[in-house]
Amino acid sequence: MTPEEVIDEIKRSGLRGRGGGGFPTGLKWELTRKVKAEQKYVVCNADEGDPGAFMDRSILEGDPHTVLEAMAINGYCTEASKGLIYIRAEYPLAIERLKIAIDQAREYGLLGDDIFGTGFSFDIELRYGAGAFVCGEETALIHSMEGLRGEPTVKPPFPSESGYKGAPTNVNNVETYASVPVILLKGADWFSSIGTEKSKGTKVFALAGKVNNVGLVEVPMGTTLREVIFDIGGGIKGGKKFKAVQTGGPSGGCLTEKHLDIPIDYDNLIASGSMMGSGGMIVMDEDDCMVSVAKFYLDFTVEESCGKCAPCRIGNKRLYEMLDTITQGKGTVEDLSKLRNLANVIKDTSLCGLGQTSPNPVLSTMDNFYDEYLAHVKDHKCPSGQCKALMSYIIKEDACVGCTLCARVCPVDAISGEKKMPHVIDQSICIKCGACFEKCKFDAIFIE
Amino acid sequence: MADIKLPANKVQELRDICAKFNHEKGELINVLHAAQGIFGYLPAEVQDIVAEELNVSVAHVYGVVTFYSFFTMTPKGKxxxxxxxxxxxxxxxxxxxxxxxxxxxxxxxxxxxxxxxxxxxxxxxxxxxxxxxxxxxxxxxxxxxxxxxxxxxxxxxx
The missing domain is CATH 3.40.30.10 (Glutaredoxin)
Structure with a gap:
């Protein structure tokens, strides 16, 4: 096959970037091919930074050869002679196995100079990440490989024109590369026969959280969330009620009961207010407070924001503070409109994908669980009983036998009462540690 | 600003690593990974040596060290x-x-x-x-x- 034929096959297969963006892979390859340059680079993004997702790690540990093969194929198509894998240092086993696979490929003559006498030369090196979520963004990743802070730059120019060391660079994610060899083996028609109209093939999801069966699942595009969570995942742990599923990691959103029957693909998830992302899928049950979940993601974004652009650096911090105020029970109804307004501003004005998507967890939880936000700011109550500041431990008078155990375990002496008489908790002293609740043998203490 | 006395043999090991990477400033992150492997953490004194060897400013090295969560400037416990x-x-x-x-x-x-x-x-x-x-x-x-x-x-x- 000529390079053009290979690119055409990939284009016809309908393969889209598996790292999250969903950009058509064949088109990306063609763009890099079209730019004329002495030196070009093929980069594999193996900096799987999305917390709760580990599909790339499983590919790199289980079958690193397929990624090397795809990178060489890309080199053949784009006329690049050098490949670089940017892998996070937190994956020592994946690094070790990649090194072995690269050595083996060199030994067999699958990498190196003049591969099988075709005149095509290609070799691969590893570059290590050092723990920065923003490096999943391709320009930030390239800067990190150059030994700089992993800060993104404005696109254009796209890496296909000016990437690593200023040379045209094709950046794809591990899972995207891993799909390439099988497409060329079995043909574009086979690949495109799986999936939905605009999202072809299969996708690996990292199913985690409150489901019975956690782990990686590979399903055809178009499978519904219900099938993944209830059929494959075996339903919710402990027979609790399903509340939400978070897809797309810190850039994605929380979907609810009403979204369960939507066929999963890039476009449907975006239309529902979330995104595919790299494939993280965290299931939450009735005990999870959605305001706290939004706060958790914002905490992540605040820490991982590179600080280059103001909307992301300052805006997300303010978003976090507002959410914190709400979970402390000090928020007001006006705060909710401010929250939404700021979230939209950050979305519209941030420099890179991290900032543009960071308010998604806030917006999607506000859209789907507005009542829960209202309960926090109006009644100063947390319906799931997660927000410490908003709950109170109360002793049921008729159930308390006055054994004094709770009063003895209370670290701040907030509980008083005569022996064999019902006890009371002084709410102004109580620090809500829950010690009394756990110790009570008569189920006389409840959380409100 | 050198407050900590680094063992001479470890300093030499670090300088050798910088030489192995051809004192290439693009290899900064790889050098820092190796340095953290040697010393367990990256105190200012180590950053001074790396900056000198790779011919970049200490501020540049500090900027990179503090950017990535994998690098630490305080020693970890046993x-x-x-x-x-x-x-x-x-x-x-x-x-x-x-x-x-x-x-x-x-x-x-x-x-x-x-x-x-x-x-x-x-x-x-x-x-x-x-x-x-x-x-x-x-x-x-x-x-x-x-x-x-x-x-x-x-x-x-x-």
Whole structure:
């Protein structure tokens, strides 16, 4: 096959970037091919930074050869002679196995100079990440490989024109590369026969959280969330009620009961207010407070924001503070409109994908669980009983036998009462540690 | 500003590594990985040497060290405890496990105990989400950790 034929096959297969963006892979390859340059680079993004997702790690540990093969194929198509894998240092086993696979490929003559006498030369090196979520963004990743802070730059120019060391660079994610060899083996028609109209093939999801069966699942595009969570995942742990599923990691959103029957693909998830992302899928049950979940993601974004652009650096911090105020029970109804307004501003004005998507967890939880936000700011109550500041431990008078155990375990002496008489908790002293609740043998203490 | 006296043999080892990377400034992150492997952390004195060897400013090195969460400027404990705070672990109660470690060791996140035995840090994700919540002590991984297990884990290292 000529390079053009290979690119055409990939284009016809309908393969889209598996790292999250969903950009058509064949088109990306063609763009890099079209730019004329002495030196070009093929980069594999193996900096799987999305917390709760580990599909790339499983590919790199289980079958690193397929990624090397795809990178060489890309080199053949784009006329690049050098490949670089940017892998996070937190994956020592994946690094070790990649090194072995690269050595083996060199030994067999699958990498190196003049591969099988075709005149095509290609070799691969590893570059290590050092723990920065923003490096999943391709320009930030390239800067990190150059030994700089992993800060993104404005696109254009796209890496296909000016990437690593200023040379045209094709950046794809591990899972995207891993799909390439099988497409060329079995043909574009086979690949495109799986999936939905605009999202072809299969996708690996990292199913985690409150489901019975956690782990990686590979399903055809178009499978519904219900099938993944209830059929494959075996339903919710402990027979609790399903509340939400978070897809797309810190850039994605929380979907609810009403979204369960939507066929999963890039476009449907975006239309529902979330995104595919790299494939993280965290299931939450009735005990999870959605305001706290939004706060958790914002905490992540605040820490991982590179600080280059103001909307992301300052805006997300303010978003976090507002959410914190709400979970402390000090928020007001006006705060909710401010929250939404700021979230939209950050979305519209941030420099890179991290900032543009960071308010998604806030917006999607506000859209789907507005009542829960209202309960926090109006009644100063947390319906799931997660927000410490908003709950109170109360002793049921008729159930308390006055054994004094709770009063003895209370670290701040907030509980008083005569022996064999019902006890009371002084709410102004109580620090809500829950010690009394756990110790009570008569189920006389409840959380409100 | 040199407050800490670095052992001469380790300094030489670091200089050799810089030479192995041809004093190439694009290799800064790889050099820092190696340096942290040698010294266990990256104090200002180590950054001075790296800056000198790669012919970049100390500010540049400092900028990179502080940007990436993998690099640390404080020495970790003999038994570095890391609690995974990835989403899967968080949803399964990692925060309570962290609180228990903090309470029992009387340490905050990022601190090292006075005798140098323990340090606590938070990890983003070790990719073992099926075992959530996950705690690592050095190279050892503990899965499905409940707050009640914390006491026993610490006892293993005392």
């Amino acid at each position: 038994y570095p405890i890391s609690i995974c705070m990835g989403t899967a672990c968080y949803v399964r109660g990692a925060e309570k496990v962290l609180d228990e470690f903090k309470r029992l060791l009387d340490l905050k996140v990022g601190e090292t105990s006075a005798n140098g035995d323990f340090s606590i840090s938070c990890l983003r994700c070790v990719g073992a989400c099926g075992l959530a919540p996950v705690v690592t002590v050095g190279e050892k991984v503990y899965g499905r950790v409940a707050p009640e297990d914390v006491k026993g884990i610490i006892a293993e290292y005392k």
